[in-house]
Amino acid sequence: MAKIEKKTKRYPSDLTDEEWSAVEPFLPKAGSTGSPRRTDLREVLNAIRYLVRSGCEWRMLPIHFPPWQTVYWWFRRLARRLMFRTIHEIALMIDRARSGRTVEPSAAVLDSQSVKAPAAQGTRGYDGAKKIVGRKRHIAVDTDGRLLMVNLTTADIADSAGAQIVLDALVKRWPRIKHLFADSAYDRRQLLDKAAFLDFTVEIVKRTEAAFVVLPRRWVVERTFAWMTRHRRLVRDYEARLDVSHAMIDIAMAALLIRRISHP
Numbered sequence: 681m682a683k684i685e686k687k688t689k690r691y692p693s694d695l696t697d698e699e700w701s702a703v704e705p706f707l708p709k710a711g712s713t714g715s716p717r718r719t720d721l722r723e724v725l726n727a728i729r730y731l732v733r734s735g736c737e738w739r740m741l742p743i744h745f746p747p748w749q750t751v752y753w754w755f756r757r758l759a760r761r762l763m764f765r766t767i768h769e770i771a772l773m774i775d776r777a778r779s780g781r782t783v784e785p786s787a788a789v790l791d792s793q794s795v796k797a798p799a800a801q802g803t804r805g806y807d808g809a810k811k812i813v814g815r816k817r818h819i820a821v822d823t824d825g826r827l828l829m830v831n832l833t834t835a836d837i838a839d840s841a842g843a844q845i846v847l848d849a850l851v852k853r854w855p856r857i858k859h860l861f862a863d864s865a866y867d868r869r870q871l872l873d874k875a876a877f878l879d880f881t882v883e884i885v886k887r888t889e890a891a892f893v894v895l896p897r898r899w900v901v902e903r904t905f906a907w908m909t910r911h912r913r914l915v916r917d918y919e920a921r922l923d924v925s926h927a928m929i930d931i932a933m934a935a936l937l938i939r940r941i942s943h944p
Contacts, residue, residue: 690744691726691730692733693726693729693730693732693733693734693935694726694729694730695722695725695726695729696939696942696943698942698943699938699939699942700722700725702771702938702941702942703725703767703938704721704722706763706766706767706770707721707758707763708757708761719746719750719754720746721754723745723746724745724746724750724751724754724755726745727741727745727746727748727751728751728754728755728931729931729935730742730745731751731913732911732913732914732928732931732932732935733911733912733913733932733935734912734913735911735912735913735915735918738751738752755927759923759924759927764927764930764931764934765926765927765930767930767934767938768827768930768931768933768934768937769853771934771937771938771941772826772827772828772937774937774941775826775937775940775941776822776824776826778941778944779824781824782856784854784855784856784857785822785823785828785854785856785857786856786857786858786859787822787823787857787858787859787860787861788820788821788822788823788828788829788850788854788857788859788860788861789820789821789822789823789860789861789862789897789898789900789901790818790819790820790843790846790860790861790862790866790901791818791819791821791839791862791863791898791901791902791905792816792817792818792819792839792842792843792865793816793817793819793905793908794807794810794812794814794815794816794817794835795812795814795815795816795817795835795914795915795916795917796812796813796814796916796917797813797814797815797835797916797917797918797919798814798916798918799917799918799919799920800814800815800917800919800920801920803815803834803920803922804834804835805833805834805835805836805837806835806836807835807836808836810835812835813835814835814916814917815832815833815834815835815917815925816832816833816834816835816837816839816842817830817831817832817908817929818830818831818832818833818837818839818842818843818845818846819831819846819901819904819905820846820850820860821900821901821904823897823900824900825900825901825903825904825907826904826933826937827904827929827933828850828853828854828857829846829849829850829853829854830846830926830929831843831845831846831849832917832922832925832926833845838865838868839865839866840865840866840868840870840871841871843862843866843871844870844871844874847860847871847874847875847878847880848878851878857880858879858880858881859880859881859883860875860880860881860882860883861882861883861885861897861898862882862883862884862885863884863885863886863898864884864886866882866884867884883897885897885898907932907933907936908929908932908933911928911932911935913928913932914928914929914932
């Protein structure tokens with residue numbers, strides 16, 4: 681990390697030249713007509729990555745970046761085009777190929793995480809088990825911990841109920857996945873019946889009585905949550921809209937993969 685930080689302009693979250701060359705082809709090109717584009721998209725992405733990593737507010741972006749209104753306008757435009765999700769998924773497949781795996785995974789691990797959501801109006805609930813008022817992130821990761829799918833719900837939604845939407849999305853986006861790992865919270869008849877209908881095999885990894893034991897496959901998804909919360913914007917869900925919250929997760933996980941690919 682120290683060597684990579686020397687390549688950045690100001691902050692550790694800034695894009696290096698190698699990372700920018702990998703991301704630039706996905707960004708919208710300047711129009712051939714009309715006034716020329718005055719905004720540097722590299723600086724826009726630097727500002728967005730800084731915000732996600734540091735957890736600051738839009739209005740508190742440092743003066744080194746473009747005006748926060750400009751950064752937010754570009755963020756909303758790229759999020760509506762699903763640009764952050766596209767970059768993340770392509771980086772995921774490249775990273776899998778780089779590590780000697782097939783491009784598309786064949787197994788996934790399910791889990792959920794409840795986080796406080798102070799700004800969510802009408803889209804948050806109370807998780808009685810975790811004593812948290814907020815939202816719940818239902819995720820599926822591959823067996824190395826790369827994020828494959830995320831479903832955001834109110835915190836009062838059961839793990840098995842939120843996972844059903846994840847299963848529907850996995851069938852469409854990652855059709856080669858046939859085996860799922862999950863904990864005892866997913867050992868519910870309705871979820872297992874749906875998994876069988878969608879041609880999934882669910883393996884329930886149950887917790888042992890011994891304390892501080894690393895559970896097979898289960899530790900991978902917990903590490904993914906740790907990667908997420910390394911980005912302070914994701915420690916809590918500060919977004920009022922679900923699509924914006926989803927984009928923040930895509931930005932954080934894509935930044936991790938792009939840095940891993942560009943600086944092996």
